Amino acid sequence: MSGINRSLQTIAALVENRAGVLARVSDLFARRGYNIHSLTVAPTPDPAFSRITIVVNVDSAPLEQVVKQLFKLVNVVEIEELIHEAAYERELLIAVVNVATNKPELMSLITNLNGNVLTDSDSQLAFSVEANPSQINQLEKQLEGFDIISQQRSGRIAAPKIGVTVPKTTAKA
Amino acid sequence: MTTEKISEKRINGAQAVIKSLEMEGVEVIFGYPGGAILPVYDPLIDTPIRHILVRHEQGAGHMAEGYAHATGKPGVCMVTSGPAATNVVTALADAYLDSVPMVCITGQVALPNIGTDAFQEVDTTGITRSITKHNYLVTKAEDIPRIIHEAFHIATTGRPGPVLVDIPKSIVAANNPDAHFDWYYPDTIDLPGYNPEFEINVEQINQAVEMLLEAERPVLYVGGGVLKARAAEVLLELAELGDIPVVTTLMARGAFPDSHELCLGMPGMHGNYTAITAIQKSDLLIAMGSRFDDRVTGKVDAFAPEAKVVHVDIDPAEHGKIRAPELAIAGDCNDVMKAIVAKIVSDSAKFADHTAWRDTIRGWQERYPLVYEQSEEGEYLKPQFVIEQIAQSCPADTIVTAGVGQHQMWASQFWKFDHPYTWINSGGLGTMGFSIPAAIGAKAAMPDRMVWAIDGDGCFQMTAQELITAAVDKIPVKVALINNAYLGMVRQWQELFYDERYSEVHFGYDVPDYVKWSESMGCAAFKVDKIDDVRSTIDKANAINDRPVVIDFRCLSSEKVYPMVVAGGPNDDVIVHPSQAEEN
Numbered sequence: 001m002s003g004i005n006r007s008l009q010t011i012a013a014l015v016e017n018r019a020g021v022l023a024r025v026s027d028l029f030a031r032r033g034y035n036i037h038s039l040t041v042a043p044t045p046d047p048a049f050s051r052i053t054i055v056v057n058v059d060s061a062p063l064e065q066v067v068k069q070l071f072k073l074v075n076v077v078e079i080e081e082l083i084h085e086a087a088y089e090r091e092l093l094i095a096v097v098n099v100a101t102n103k104p105e106l107m108s109l110i111t112n113l114n115g116n117v118l119t120d121s122d123s124q125l126a127f128s129v130e131a132n133p134s135q136i137n138q139l140e141k142q143l144e145g146f147d148i149i150s151q152q153r154s155g156r157i158a159a160p161k162i163g164v165t166v167p168k169t170t171a172k173a
Numbered sequence: 174m175t176t177e178k179i180s181e182k183r184i185n186g187a188q189a190v191i192k193s194l195e196m197e198g199v200e201v202i203f204g205y206p207g208g209a210i211l212p213v214y215d216p217l218i219d220t221p222i223r224h225i226l227v228r229h230e231q232g233a234g235h236m237a238e239g240y241a242h243a244t245g246k247p248g249v250c251m252v253t254s255g256p257a258a259t260n261v262v263t264a265l266a267d268a269y270l271d272s273v274p275m276v277c278i279t280g281q282v283a284l285p286n287i288g289t290d291a292f293q294e295v296d297t298t299g300i301t302r303s304i305t306k307h308n309y310l311v312t313k314a315e316d317i318p319r320i321i322h323e324a325f326h327i328a329t330t331g332r333p334g335p336v337l338v339d340i341p342k343s344i345v346a347a348n349n350p351d352a353h354f355d356w357y358y359p360d361t362i363d364l365p366g367y368n369p370e371f372e373i374n375v376e377q378i379n380q381a382v383e384m385l386l387e388a389e390r391p392v393l394y395v396g397g398g399v400l401k402a403r404a405a406e407v408l409l410e411l412a413e414l415g416d417i418p419v420v421t422t423l424m425a426r427g428a429f430p431d432s433h434e435l436c437l438g439m440p441g442m443h444g445n446y447t448a449i450t451a452i453q454k455s456d457l458l459i460a461m462g463s464r465f466d467d468r469v470t471g472k473v474d475a476f477a478p479e480a481k482v483v484h485v486d487i488d489p490a491e492h493g494k495i496r497a498p499e500l501a502i503a504g505d506c507n508d509v510m511k512a513i514v515a516k517i518v519s520d521s522a523k524f525a526d527h528t529a530w531r532d533t534i535r536g537w538q539e540r541y542p543l544v545y546e547q548s549e550e551g552e553y554l555k556p557q558f559v560i561e562q563i564a565q566s567c568p569a570d571t572i573v574t575a576g577v578g579q580h581q582m583w584a585s586q587f588w589k590f591d592h593p594y595t596w597i598n599s600g601g602l603g604t605m606g607f608s609i610p611a612a613i614g615a616k617a618a619m620p621d622r623m624v625w626a627i628d629g630d631g632c633f634q635m636t637a638q639e640l641i642t643a644a645v646d647k648i649p650v651k652v653a654l655i656n657n658a659y660l661g662m663v664r665q666w667q668e669l670f671y672d673e674r675y676s677e678v679h680f681g682y683d684v685p686d687y688v689k690w691s692e693s694m695g696c697a698a699f700k701v702d703k704i705d706d707v708r709s710t711i712d713k714a715n716a717i718n719d720r721p722v723v724i725d726f727r728c729l730s731s732e733k734v735y736p737m738v739v740a741g742g743p744n745d746d747v748i749v750h751p752s753q754a755e756e757n
Contacts, residue, residue: 031303069490074306076366171367
């Protein structure tokens with residue numbers, strides 16, 4: 001797939017859902033000079049644990065070191081390395097745009113990516129798109145010519161593809 | 174969690190802290206009371222645990238470290254919130270960088286006041302997050318036994334390190350009904366993200382043995398991890414079995430006897446020529462619990478250029494952090510070396526012939542021994558001579574601590590260590606003022622052993638007040654003050670690299686008057702400025718056992734530490750002692 005940035009690698013850490021765990025993770029990245037591109041965190045179905053998905057710039061440090069240092073945190077239970085080919089990668093973009101005669105052009109961008117129109121008023125369009133990160137990158141470029149009121153992206157989450165075994169560091173027996 | 178009911182007795186949080194420390198086998202707490210920790214100091218009166226009242230919280234931390242270095246058991250310190258917590262930060266960082274097992278208990282403002290900028294409130298867990306192995310903010314009294322149990326487990330297993338437990342005043346307050354609970358003590362640990370155990374991987378052991386047998390110029394590069402693993406015995410066995418020369422880093426002095434013919438001494442910036450050069454010329458470097466510190470490697474790209482590396486460390490994150498090893502083994506140095514020795518013995522395996530290698534090494538040793546020149550008549554003393562004289566007049570198992578700077582390097586170079594756990598210093602953080610409190614911690618742990626602190630005048634002025642602690646608590650340590658009137662190591666760098674422009678490094682010999690100051694703190698004290706008085710004064714000090722002793726040794730300011738490798742420079746460029754350089 002074109003547009004893949006090899007400097008950005010995704011890791012997913014299963015962590016204990018305790019106060020201060022996110023601070024421990026972000027502190028570690030800051031202290032060791034690892035660059036975070038995006039970071040998302042949410043509880044897992046088991047409320048004792050959360051999953052933190054981090055896109056790290058591996059030009060700042062080898063991924064192996066990042067994983068090993070992160071795994072030293074007592075609250076980090078498991079880390080999966082999710083290279084592009086091995087993972088489903090998804091990101092959400094929400095935007096509100098002023099539209100006029102260019103509305104059909106915007107609608108086709110949204111439809112092409114199976115996006116959802118959230119509000120459709122005469123002069124404004126609110127929509128969301130869920131797609132892989134390079135598609136979201138491309139969409140952001142295409143939106144540059146529009147009159148955008150607000151635009152946000154969620155940061156990446158990822159999961160291993162069916163039938164693919166990804167490298168895993170785990171404290172589980 | 175399965176819990177063992179000790180009794181149905183209700184207990185308050187403060188009692189639970191002390192009782193938990195008792196359950197962990199704590200013998201000594203180094204501490205300092207204050208507002209937020211006050212409730213915990215009340216039940217302390219009723220416990221058999223000894224409390225040593227320090228004069229500054231940093232001292233409590235370093236004493237706990239000294240205790241841990243000497244015994245291998247976790248050191249414990251306890252201080253209050255705010256400025257007390259920030260004062261102990263230096264010791265926590267020191268323990269973190271040198272992997273010292275330690276549990277630090279800090280008081281915190283009452284739970285409802287957290288986040289309000291209350292009196293003596295700081296974000297202690299936030300401040301110490303990157304300098305502790307783990308830390309806790311306790312939010313419920315009934316969590317105290319579990320958290321203290323976990324803290325000791327984490328501090329002492331895997332790669333050891335400091336763990337901090339921050340306890341708000343409200344959950345230890347005897348008058349808070351919510352701070353009472355039915356006493357229990359956990360007999361299991363539930364830490365799903367923490368598994369410090371490594372199983373021996375037979376494939377890796379076989380591969381390590383194969384590499385060892387093939388090597389023609391092997392060197393065992395031994396670091397502090399060998400001492401943490403209490404692995405000195407099997408190290409000796411492995412070195413002798415394979416006829417393998419050993420270098421011991423600053424953190425590992427004593428892990429292998431200096432008097433052994435295979436011992437090459439300390440490598441690194443102020444290591445000796447042979448230890449540095451043997452690594453440079455080796456074809457196999459067995460890094461055993463060492464971490465390729467920049468003070469050892471110099472310029473990394475030029476470090477041991479011909480060597481394959483086998484890196485054994487209990488912390489896998491050390492593998493490849495600085496130097497990519499050909500073989501990385503994650504595990505306890507003791508377990509791994511035992512497995513290697515067992516494999517060699519059971520195979521009756523034969524090593525390559527190291528005769529030529531040993532001859533080459535012997536040539537370097539003969540040409541470039543550690544040397545100094547005795548001072549001239551009427552001059553002040555040479556620090557190396559003072560340290561040698563102390564070493565020669567003390568029992569072989571004497572514990573030696575050092576501060577940071579020239580005196581630390583001379584102590585490491587000129588004291589001959591033949592026993593493990595006799596050398597205690599601040600390697601990673603390089604904390605000036607470490608030696609006196611560390612010596613007190615070690616002596617508190619081992620009252621029957623002689624303990625000498627080799628200190629500099631800069632270091633002494635940072636933590637000397639702990640000698641009051643030592644005098645009052647009857648912990649008779651001995652301090653050799655290498656008084657050269659300067660911040661000597663800084664002066665050395667200014668002489669060599671800043672055109673002898675001495676900026677802010679002069680302390681002077683006479684202010685303070687070290688003898689009067691020491692005497693006022695309850696110590697015996699002497700001043701020595703003549704060669705002839707050195708030995709007799711040391712003997713006098715060694716005979717005093719009812720109070721601390723300080724000897725102000727007047728030493729030459731101009732003396733420099735040799736050999737030296739310039740910071741960041743290649744280890745092939747060793748600056749040897751000027752008397753040896755001429756022979757080149």
